[in-house]
Amino acid sequence: MAQLLCKECGKYKPEKEVQLSICDDCFKYGAPRKTQQSAALQPAAPTVSVDADHIILTTSIDIPNRSIERVVSIVAAEAALGMNVFRDIANNWRDFVGGRSNSAQKSLKEARTACLDELRREASALGADAVIAVDLDYNELTTGGAGILFVAATGTAVKLAPLVPDP
Structure with a gap:
């Protein structure tokens, strides 16, 4: 199953949990606040080359x-x-x-x-x-x-x- 990036929390979530680029958790409860320490520990999002010819x-x-x-x-x-x-x-x-x-x-x-x-x-x-x-x-x-x-x-x-x- 494809994973989509939530623009609020910055985490990849299953496709069915992300609507309008916001995951269900962030929509219901708000995006978690990032501290400097937690932001440094979070792995960088993988870079994906976008092949959009099929759209x-x-x-x-x-x-x-x-x-x-x-x-x-x-x-x-x-x-x-x-x-x-x-x-x-x-x-x-x-x-x-x-x-x-x-x-x-x-x-x-x-x-x-x-x-x-x-x-x-x-x-x-x-x-x-x-x-x-x-x-x-x-x-x-x-x-x-x-x-x-x-x-x-x-x-x-x-x-x-x-x-x-x-x-």
Whole structure:
């Protein structure tokens, strides 16, 4: 059985005892206070490389042919990309003559991909199998001739029920 890290007490607990990244004990009784001595005696958490390629992302509230066992947590990711002066000049020229701006499209795709990758990593670190109801928000801030592109992605990390083979 997989173990998840409780963000309150810092201990690894069985997956069924951790909801929204907080173990049942911390939720019921509060996180135990750590003294300097007990913190020094506690072993460091093992470092785990997160392979998040298996995480399913969807904008829908369900996954076809799969049932959701439980909600794990809300996950979010943000990306802020500076658009350089040359891209801004190219975009301003495109605004004037019309047409598609490849540099702006490339920046949007780069920011979106970074956010979705980070959502996968967040969900995988929490022990989730999928992120449902993914929402992407875009915004731009112009500061003194240079622009910053902001992309934020949010979703609900869920654990999927095991697949049941057909008889």
